[in-house]
Amino acid sequence: MSEAEFISRLRSIATDPAARGLADDAAVWEGLVLTHDMIIEGIHFLPDERPQDVAWKLVAVNLSDLAAKGAAPLGVLLGYSLGDDAWDKAFADGLDIALRRFGLLLLGGDTVRAPAGAPRSFGLTAIGRAPEKGAPSRSGARPGDQIWVTGTIGNAGVGLAMRLGEVESNETCLDAYRRPQPQLTFGQAVAPHVHAMMDISDGLIIDAGRMAEASGCRLGIMLESLPLSAALLAVRPDVVDTRMAAATAGDDYQLLFAADPAEAAAIREIAEGLDVRVTLLGHTAVGEGVMLTHKAQRVPLPERLGFMH
Amino acid sequence: MSEAEFISRLRSIATDPAARGLADDAAVWEGLVLTHDMIIEGIHFLPDERPQDVAWKLVAVNLSDLAAKGAAPLGVLLGYSLGDDAWDKAFADGLDIALRRFGLLLLGGDTVRAPAGAPRSFGLTAIGRAPEKGAPSRSGARPGDQIWVTGTIGNAGVGLAMRLGEVESNETCLDAYRRPQPQLTFGQAVAPHVHAMMDISDGLIIDAGRMAEASGCRLGIMLESLPLSAALLAVRPDVVDTRMAAATAGDDYQLLFAADPAEAAAIREIAEGLDVRVTLLGHTAVGEGVMLTHKAQRVPLPERLGFMH
Structure with a gap:
């Protein structure tokens, strides 16, 4: 078993x-x-x-x-x-x-x-x-939704590499690994505007796959849109491999959510008011699983999707 | 620390x-x-x-x-x-x-x-x-209360000795060790009638001491009243040492409670209705700690009061 x-x-x-x-x-x-x-x-x-x-x-x-x-x-x-x-x-x-x-x-x-x-x-x-209007699930994404993510992705994974002495350290990435910041205020504010929401703990791609499976639709993610921090780019080159590593590293504790495109302005306003970075990562579609693209080119899923445990 | x-x-x-x-x-x-x-x-x-x-x-x-x-x-x-x-x-x-x-x-x-x-x-x-009228605490016992216990004491401790091959096995004691039965129905029924209640998990004496400390009074326990099962007495002689061992063994998961003597009839009626054995163990008094007696003779507290963890 x-x-x-x-x-x-x-x-x-x-x-x-x-x-x-x-x-x-x-x-x-x-x-x-x-x-x-x-x-x-x-x-x-x-x-x-x-x-x-x-x-x-x-x-x-x-x-x-x-x-x-x-x-x-x-x-x-x-x-x-x-x-x-x-x-x-x-x-x-x-x-x-x-x-x-x-x-x-x-x-x-x-x-x-x-x-x-x-x-x-x-x-x-x-x-x-729970929010008065109900807690968003992972399963509510619908084809045609926009896919969003808070903050930046991959800092904690690089922070772990820094802790292991594999790369020169900086405080931003080390802090992301040691002191993850749950997006509580933003989560409460954005909840009424989303169809589905979850946190990214095991890696963006593996967790996006879970939302796709629960929702019964396909999540299309544009790797070129993946938000990377200056601190991460200080130690990694901005190439597809770096983006893939960030998308499969765990411990980000950012929020991934799907919302009707009509909510985009409200979402951006909430994020601005709370000084939280939000990034439009892609769209949902009829189908299943996660589809990765980089500048409109299809990219195959990596063998390791994230932290399996 | x-x-x-x-x-x-x-x-x-x-x-x-x-x-x-x-x-x-x-x-x-x-x-x-x-x-x-x-x-x-x-x-x-x-x-x-x-x-x-x-x-x-x-x-x-x-x-x-x-x-x-x-x-x-x-x-x-x-x-x-x-x-x-x-x-x-x-x-x-x-x-x-x-x-x-x-x-x-x-x-x-x-x-x-x-x-x-x-x-x-x-x-x-x-x-x-929680019960509508509030959940009883450990701290509500008052001098003059009666001290009660459900079920029998010491079976699980002997069951553990049986598991370790230290004494000939019987199913009653082994079951008490392997399959403790939380006294849920009785606990709910008796709650409105008690001043203080707790479960015995680490041993009767150590847990009684906790009730005494929380309540700011003394708990007097008559060892001769300690309810021992026939299954326990089948493998242990009915002497003070056996009673002390039962009172300091852990894993009983019986309820210890303190109630006004005026509640005694109601408590016995509840117990009878639910087919739960209850035993009057002693009384609370002004003072602190646990006072053990055996047939009106003071018995010193043992060095090991129960399971410390």
């Missing part, structure tokens, strides 16, 4: 509409948006990561799921495996900062001590208030 | 009344009761435990927290670390059975793959509906 088979088995259990077929960023239930993400040492964070940054990331990755549903963050429950004292203290300090930053209540949780030598694993359940 | 210091640091963050000072079984927030418990291989379950039983236990230990707040179970989010395929499949089957048994929705969650060789760790967030 592969992970896909296991999730498919869980889907056969999660039959209530609130679970959204386990195919969305979060559950939407009785006016609340609920999500639970785990992070494990050696898989989701480097063993030498700063504990404050691990705490930030644990909070931010969960809040990014809330942002994708247009939810206002309310509270969290923490599952924590104890380690050495100094690490735990620094983690708690980082958690305190992250929860204050996002106005989150720490409601409860559990602390455990794992066997010696075990990688540390943490879980967070985040709860938000 | 010990675990106690870490939790104390978390308490300084969890200042909202909903968190109940992280000193209760669950958070009570906007009419919901929320809890999150983790279980880790080698700590909370044996590596050779049946995966169906691990799934049951993960659900049951969280529901026991809901039972202690008189909550009606609604739904869960699962954090799951993948292992080998057969194990995962059997876990999913067990989860399906447990969720159906308790009428719980699987709302969402996360699956991750831990590094090879790492102990498996699972988290569950359980959500319930």
Whole structure:
């Protein structure tokens, strides 16, 4: 039973509409948006990561799921495996900062001590208030929609390469990797204007494929439109390979959304008001999967679409 | 920073009344009761435990927290670390059975793959509906209350000894260890009649001490009244040591509650109607901590009060 088979088995259990077929960023239930993400040492964070940054990331990755549903963050429950004292203290300090930053209540949780030598694993359940007009799903994109993305793509992937010493460091990319910024305010503001929305956690292409599958349409993405930061372009040449690497790197925590072209002006106005960069990436069409183009030339999908886990 | 210091640091963050000072079984927030418990291989379950039983236990230990707040179970989010395929499949089957048994929705969650060789760790967030008249806390016991406990105490501890081959096995004790039964129906029915309630997960004495501390009074427990099962007494002699071992073993998942003596008849009637055994264990008094007696003789507290984690 592969992970896909296991999730498919869980889907056969999660039959209530609130679970959204386990195919969305979060559950939407009785006016609340609920999500639970785990992070494990050696898989989701480097063993030498700063504990404050691990705490930030644990909070931010969960809040990014809330942002994708247009939810206002309310509270969290923490599952924590104890380690050495100094690490735990620094983690708690980082958690305190992250929860204050996002106005989150720490409601409860559990602390455990794992066997010696075990990688540390943490879980967070985040709860938000669903938008009054309903939380956008991944499945609502319709042929003819415009495809948008917030921020820039690929910074965190380059930041990880910098952490691994593979490329000269700069703070912008390192920060994108260490301190992802969930697009909460923008997500809440734009939610009533979109047909579908999700966050990009595993990579733009793999996540776009998930929206295409859930929505039953094709997502066409123009690689030349992919928003790359100056910080990324400071260490990578602006060639198709760089764009493909950015589109398949994970940990961006930007929002990908599909909207009727009639909403474009409203979306740009919201983004401008909140000082959030938004980029028109392409269009949806009848069909399935993701179609990549670069300056109107079809580009085949790469073998590795993103972070599979 | 010990675990106690870490939790104390978390308490300084969890200042909202909903968190109940992280000193209760669950958070009570906007009419919901929320809890999150983790279980880790080698700590909370044996590596050779049946995966169906691990799934049951993960659900049951969280529901026991809901039972202690008189909550009606609604739904869960699962954090799951993948292992080998057969194990995962059997876990999913067990989860399906447990969720159906308790009428719980699987709302969402996360699956991750831990590094090879790492102990498996699972988290569950359980959500319930708080009782209309409020969820009992651990802190409401008052001097002069009667102290009650459901079911029998110590079966799971003996069941663990049986699993480890330390004593001849019987099904009742093994089942108590493998398949704890959260006292949900009784918890909901008795909640309006109690001053304080909690579940016994780490051992009767250590948990009673927590109620004493939270309530600011002394809990007097008569060891001769401790309800022991016939299955336990089939493998242990009925001596003070056996009673002390039962009172310090963990994993009972029975309810401990304090109530005005005027409620005794109502409590017995509820218990009889639901076919749940209840036992009057002692009384609260002005003071602090737990005072143990055996046939009116003071018995000193044991060095090990229960399962510390």
